[in-house]
Amino acid sequence: MRAVRFSTFTETPVVVEVADPTPPAHGAVIRVTATGVCRSDWHAWQGHDSTVALPHIPGHEYVGVVESVGADVRDWAPGARVTAPFVNACGTCPTCLEGRQSICPQQTQAGFDRDGSFAERVVVHHADVNLVAVPDEIDDATAAGLGCRFAxxxxxxxxxxxxxxxxxxxxxxxxxxxxxxxxxxxxxxxxxxxxxxxxxxxxxxxxxxxxxxxxxxxxxxxxxxxxxxxxxxxxxxxxxxxxxxxxxxxxxxxxxxxxxxxxxxxxxxxxxxxxxxxxxxxxxxxxxSHGMSAHEYPAMLDEIARGILDPAALLGRTITLDEAPAALVAMSAPSTAAGTTVIVL
Known part of the structure; x- marks a missing residue:
């Protein structure tokens, strides 16, 4: 698959061909249709996050379609249109059982401690805990922000x-x-x-x-x-x-x-x-405040569906995967534009 990757912190990332990922037993591979360019991605590229190992593919807020699932996944099948919180919780620890999956001590995060969504595919861990169905009424560019910024x-x-x-x-x-x-x-x-x-x-x-x-x-x-x-x-x-x-x-x-x-x-x-x-x-x-757990998404999605909230109003521009490295680098300077930037694949 094609992906944006950097091998050294602060040096301009490049678009490369890398091996397609495979799902862990508890996880799923998502074919990415859109992914946001977030300031947290810039922090990862700058080396501010100690969990980032090089070389690295950034990206942590995305929408896409389930392409494959691991043997232990029960609630999801290929073809579902989904997003996921940037925190992939384990679902079984005491914190998760309290309903606070966004601060799970066993969490993993695509785009930080493992490769992320500036790519044609991304892996979601513990899919039954973390995947969220995205209504057809929400377009890809808008839905990309639901995994992090808007949620x-x-x-x-x-x-x-x-x-x-x-x-x-x-x-x-x-x-x-x-x-x-x-x-x-x-x-x-x-x-x-x-x-x-x-x-x-x-x-x-x-x-x-x-x-x-x-x-x-x-x-x-x-x-x-x-x-x-x-x-x-x-x-x-x-x-x-x-x-x-x-x-x-x-x-x-x-x-x-x-x-x-x-x-x-x-x-x-x-x-x-x-x-x-x-x-x-x-x-x-x-x-x-650190993200939002998957089980909390229905209330937000209901407000979007009823027109109480319109996340589409936040969209600034859409770009291609080839334009993503320059967009990440540009975040080092004060922005002259407003709204979110989303990579549409």
Missing amino acids: TAYRAVSNRARVAPGEEVVVFGCGGVGLAAILVARARGARVVAVDVSPAALELAGRLGAAELLQAAAPGLDERLRSATSGGAHVVIEAIGRAELVRHGLGCLRPGGRHVQVGLLAGRDADPAVDLGRILALELELLG
Whole structure:
């Protein structure tokens, strides 16, 4: 099969021919029809994830068709149109049995600890636990984001942040996850303040319903946040992974507010200082949110089917597999475009 692969961190990936994968006994091989280009893929290519072994095929959010299954798979057969959470849970450990498969201690992740979906085929582990049927009404380019960005934002807003009607929500970072968070928060009846450095991303955030658009690089961000949120936000979603924005986020919360960390913190941002005194005094909540388990997808898919949520509004551009290396490299510079980029095979 054809795949995008890199043999050295930070060097431009190339499109190569590699052997077709075979499914493990508990797994399935998916013929990829579309896969997103996500900032987490950029982190893997930069060498920020210690689980990545070289040479490596990135990619972790995708949609496709089941091509083959292992001997132990009972619930899926070739021909099913599917996606899967980027966390492939084991399904049998105590954490999984509690229903929290997105933080399974035995998890594997395509595109990180094994080859991913920037390829014509990808392997899903523990298929009966992790595969999700994709309705025909959702096109491939839109469905590609359901395995990571859109599902991650949906759970961060709905489950972890518990956003309620009338609350004020600040979203830091208007990439794929942040824009999806805006969409979901607006559907929950929240008033949203969007923060980013990109004028194009802020413009799209406004079209998605953000009431206030704040340029992150302009002076006086803390004061502007307080003004934009009537003295303080109920919820902050940090969707980019910057230590400075963690500080701004905790600083703009009102008493009893919730900060949800979704963006990956790497490099010099990996260990941000946290004002525990403020968290204690104001009874703030500092929450992590890591993907979404397969059993939680039906509620999200139902909202999409009923038109409550429209993930297609997040799509920026579609590209070919041959264009994927350049798209990954381009993420090293500030983006001048908005919306998600999806590889369509």
